[in-house]
Amino acid sequence: MTMRTYEYFACPNGHQGEEKTTENDQPYSKCWESISIKGLRNGPDGSYLCEVCGLLMSRVPKPSAQGTTMPFPKIHQHNSHVTADPIMSDYVREQ
Secondary structure, eight states: OEEEEEEEEEOTTOOEEEEEEEEEOOTTSOOOEEEEEESEEEOGGGOEEETTTOOBOEEEOOOOTTOOOOOOOOEEEOSSEEEEOTTTOOOEEEO
């Protein structure tokens, strides 16, 4: 059986993105994994940047089925590092 896992992201401007991981978890068959992204581009140190504005993306909860926009985290930028709101993301990048 193929298992799919979704992670949702948003930037401070409210642009949304999605990472879909697809993997084969069937016993007695070859293991494989595929990752596809939508609205994101690869950033430094395994992070994602917004495809639209280039800002740092942070994990957010799954969007609601009502079609409303996802909430976006507050990004805090200091002289030595960038951190996303710890409630919304576990991402921290030291510069």
